[in-house]
Structures are given as C-alpha cells and as structure tokens.
Amino acid sequence: MISSLRIKNLALIDDLRWEMGPGFNALTGETGAGKSILIDALMLLAGERADKTLIRSGETACSVEAEVALSGELAAAMAAILDDIGAEPCEDGVLLLKRTLSASGATGASLSNKQFANGGAVTLQALKRIGDLLVDLHGPHDHQSLLRTAEQLHLLDAHGKTAPLRAEVAKAHGAWREAAQRRAAMTLSEKERTERIDRLRHRVSEIENARLKPGEDAEVERDFKLANNSRQLLEWASTLLNLVTDGEGAVLGQLAQVEKTLLAWQKIDPDAVQWAEANHRAVAELQELASSVRDYSERVDLDGERLRQVEERMALLHGLKKKYGPSLDEVIATGAAEAEELKGLEDRDETLARLEKEEAAAKKALSALAEKLTAARKKTAKPLAESVTKELRGLGFKSAVFDVSLKAKAEPTTDGADEVEFLFAPNVGEATQPLRSIASSGEMARVMLAIKTTLAEVDSVPVLVFDEVDANVGGETAWEVGRKLARLGANGERQVLCITHQPQVAAQGKAHFHVEKAVKEGRTTTKLTELNRAARAKELARMLGGANKESLALAEKMLDRK
Incomplete structure (x- = not known):
C-alpha cells in the first residue's frame, strides 16, 4: 500500500506530503478545496493521461512521488513486472514511483512526460502496468480494473476457486497449439514438400558429412595455433634445452659444480646438508623440465600439409557455425532436428496421420477441461450475482439487479471457452447492461463498492480509491456506504481512500484527512491535515x-x- 505521497506544483498544490496508513482513510473538505487534485496525483502515478493544465500556474513542471510498501504475493507479482520492464528490484519491500510533467516549447504548449520506478526511467505503458496492479479508482475516472472483462473473468475464477482448473486449461491449450503447429507444418503442397525435402537433405547432408564432435572447434583452434607457430615453438624449445642441459655453461653443468662444493662443505659443517638436498631437488626438476621439452619438440610437426588440413577444418567449422550456429553444439542440434523433420516429410502419409491423431487428442483434452471449467463458472456465477445484488440493496439500490453473463467462445483459449461480462440494472423492468454502460459516476462507484465488498477476499488490488461513492445518498444508506468502506480495509492489508461529503461516511474512517484552501505568500494553495x-x-x-x-x-x- 502507499506509505507516502509527495506532490509538487500540481494545480493548487505547491508542495504537499501525504502519509497514510492501512484501512479506510476519509477525505473531506469544502467543494473546490482540492480534494480531486489528490486523486489526479494518484491517477498520474497509475499511468493515466495528463495535460499541461495540471501544472501549477507560474510553474513549468510538476511531480508526484510515492513510496509503496509491498509484501507477499503482491511483492512477487510486482517483482515480475519490474524485471519484465527492466527496472531495478525493490529494496526492503519498498517500491519508489515518480512522474514528472514539464511544459516545453517557447509558449509552454508542449508537454513532456517522464516516469521512474525505483530510480530508473520507464515508459508510460510500463507505469500503467504497475498502476493496474496497485490502484483501483472508482468514480469519475477510467482507471477501473473491474470494467475490464479479463479482470471480471479473473475475479469470477478467484471467487469460485477455479484458478487451478483454469491453469490446467491453459496448459492443455498450449499442448493443442503445439500439436496443431506440428500438423500444419506437415500439411504442405506437393511442390512445397519437394522443395522442403531438397533443402533439408542438403542441410542435413552438409552437417552429417562434417562428422562433428562436441567441443571440436576448440581443439581445432588449438591445433591451428600450434601448427601455425611450429617453427617458433621449436626455436624456443632448442633455446631452453641449450640453457638447461645442452649448451656450453648450461644450468645443469653449473649445478654439478655446486654439488661438488656442497659435498666438501658438509664434511666441515653439517648445516650444508640441507643446501645439498635443495640442490638435488633443483637438479631433478630441471632434468624433468628438459625431458618434457625434448618430448614436446619431437611432437611439433613442421609439415605444411598438416597446417593446410587444420586450416581447412577450422574454415569448415566456422562456416557451419555461421550458417547453423552460432555454437557448434547448436549446429549439431540443428542437424538432428532437421534430420527428424526430413524423415517425417519423406514418410509424410504415416507422419501426417500420426500428427492429426495427436492434434485431435489434444483438442479433445482441451475441450473436456474447458467444459469442466465452464460448468464450474456457471455454478459460481449465480451465487456471486446474488451476493453482489444483496450488497447493492444496502447501498440504496432497492430494486437493482446484478448478473454475470457467460457466453461461449468460438474456440477455447488459454482462459477457457467463456466470455464473461458483469451486468447491472438499477431499476425494475430495465434490461441489464455491461458495467461500462453505467452513466452515473456515483452509481458506478457504489456498484464497484458492492462488488469489491463481495470479492474482498480474492481481489488483490491493495489501494482502492472512491470518489462520489456517496452521491445522492444519505441517512442509513450513507452509514452502510461507510461500513462497507471500513470493512474493505479491516484486514490491514488494503488501503481505502474515499472523498466524501457525507458525515456518516467520514465518521467511520480509521483516519480522517481535511483538505482546505490557504493563502501562502499571496498564492492560493491546497493544504492537507490529518x-x-x-x-x-x-x-x-x-x-x-x-x-x-x-x-x-x-x-x-x-x-x-x-
């Protein structure tokens, strides 16, 4: 949830910090005091569109910053989004968001947007993805996740605990798509099949004739390096042998003189024994070195034909990696995969029959799971509709009807075979309409409140903002609005912000913030007080x-x- 919100130069606000806690936070104040500006600030951080009129008069830029505390599944979901958009991960479970608007151009007619997540620049679309996960705004705004049919489907599945079955459908759909693609790849015209076979034969033959071995390219490069530098290597070996053993004044000859001296020395002073032993070890190691270098020099090949063969092999491997690689392992894997495809095309009739059978079986498995999911959704749709309708009764909709529509798709997709739509009719005798068709923002906010209350346990959005939710209500209905808002935030894991003009609603807030206008240094500004x-x-x-x-x-x- 949002720990703090910092707003600078936005409309009537010059510099304001809002620190809020979990539960129901009520916002009150005179009309025009600037309550809606706070909602505008949240909308900016949720990735909504902006215009230059939001920038405070006399200023060229405004900004909104927020610290958001994350935990549990929400933290994991946010981590996945941040990773996907290339943003830095959260530290200590805190997400830092910022958005700035700048008027540019000679007349300030152009607007420049900049968005940041954990200090790094992100796109506006990326910020909107973050906002969709964090905030729902209900009122005269369009940032309402429940207006999206995909979210309605998700909530229906969550309410009916059918998410695991939906995951099975998604897996089955993937298996069917793969089977269909394999079958489609085999369903070619005779000309296309012949051309494909010819091409595959050439490619497979080219790879198989090379008789590749994993890791061979590294060995060939080493052989080339040795063969190409054989003369220099032999010269170095000869020089070393002359210095150690073969040449005049060689080191081993010098150490023989050292040994004679130490033998005489130790007869007088036994301490010299340890030096004689050290000399023996040095002689033994140098003799081993000389033997190894001599063996090495005998293996070095000055044959020009050998160098040519190594060069040809290296060029062949390089060409294959460039064509089929980039690594030799990938060349080998490509050869194996295309050899299998070639065999399938050459035995097309048998292969096609097998693939069609596999596709039909995968489609049958998908259809069975999708039908099972549809049945489960129908089973939960009615009690969900009845629960929301009951909640609406307490919010002043005495004759309202809420319904969940399920329509069959032409083909099952990853989320099943159903198109789900939440429907609403405020009065008796009226046909139910999709939620997005509700004209009154006050009605919309109360319908959303009823749905949110019913789905509180399965709805994961942590910050709910309600504006005009109490429009045209009073008395006990207003009390019920306040009770539902308080109940939404009662678990301590959700933050409910509500702009209200009803004392019955405001009285039930866990915290109460007052918004008013004040004059500061000759300028009108918005002030917020808890x-x-x-x-x-x-x-x-x-x-x-x-x-x-x-x-x-x-x-x-x-x-x-x-």
Missing part, C-alpha cells in the same frame, strides 16, 4: 450544517457509533 478526535468532531459538525452545540454533540455520537 484530524485528531476533536478536530474530526468539528469537521463532522460542519458537514452536518454548522459548528453549533447540537451538531457537535451529534458528531461525537457519530464517532462513537462506528
């Missing part, structure tokens, strides 16, 4: 109609009632 108990009572009294004794007393009762 309210204590006494300040909350005053704010609720204001929302009730005035800070008189009766309103304050009622505000205190509202705070106690929750």
